Amino acid sequence: MRFIIALALSLALVYLCAKPLRKYPVPFYVGAILLVGLYFWGVSANVHNEAWSYFQPLMQRCALAFLLFSVVMFVGVLDEKSRIRTHLMPIRRQLSILACIFAAGHIVFYASAYLPRLASAYSGNLAFSLTLAALITALMAVLCVTSFQIVKHGMSAVAWKRVQRLAYPFYLLIYLHLALLLAPSAAVGNSVAVLSIAVYSVVVGAYVVLRTRKALADRAVTARTSPLLDADLEVAGA
Secondary structure: OHHHHHHHHHHHHHHHOHHHHHHOHHHHHHHHHHHHHHHHHHHHOOOOOHHHHHHHHHHHOOHHHHHHHHHHHHHOOOOOOOHHHHHHHHHHHHHHHHHHHHHHHHHHHHHHHHHHHHHHHOOHHHHHHHHHHHHHHHHHHHHHHOOOHHHHOOOOHHHHHHHHOOHHHHHHHHHHHHHHHHHHHHHOOOHHHHHHHHHHHHHHHHHHHHHHHHHHHHHHHHHHHHHHHHHHHHHHHO
């Protein structure tokens, strides 16, 4: 149910709010920050009601952020002529920033819970999980900052593209992080954890397949055009 709600919200944002999100992104960023603030208020106030039981997991478990990141990643593997790609590409940057805002709420919540334990319990699985989380956070910070136009315009095109390639390990590390967090519950038969891992695995697996297919297709196009370019150069040289 959590995943379905997050999926519905993500699709609504992508398809119904695409134009205003592209033209006026700041109100959406403010709204995302307010939702994160609402989440922290609810946790501190120990809110318990039916609406909260649906809202809290979207923020605390990073479900909404993961789906937005997934949309951003999948846009890159769609065919250049795809109508979906045409619709989503103009708001890809904005969706990435929104996902980072929602993910920040998840990071702050768990950092406040685990950082006080570093001095006495930084070993084994906890050490690995926190190190992985720190790496993901660092990658997200770099990708988020370079998503803003003012930063992008201050970088060379080559440097910006190199930085954006960090999105590939970032996305895969998110999946690994989520899978590790859910694994203990899934191992003892928790149906929600099992379903969550299955859904995340299908989404990421589909992306890997599509990304690989696109890479092979691009390589084939390059191989076909290279001889033509060489021939043009030879003619020009002659």
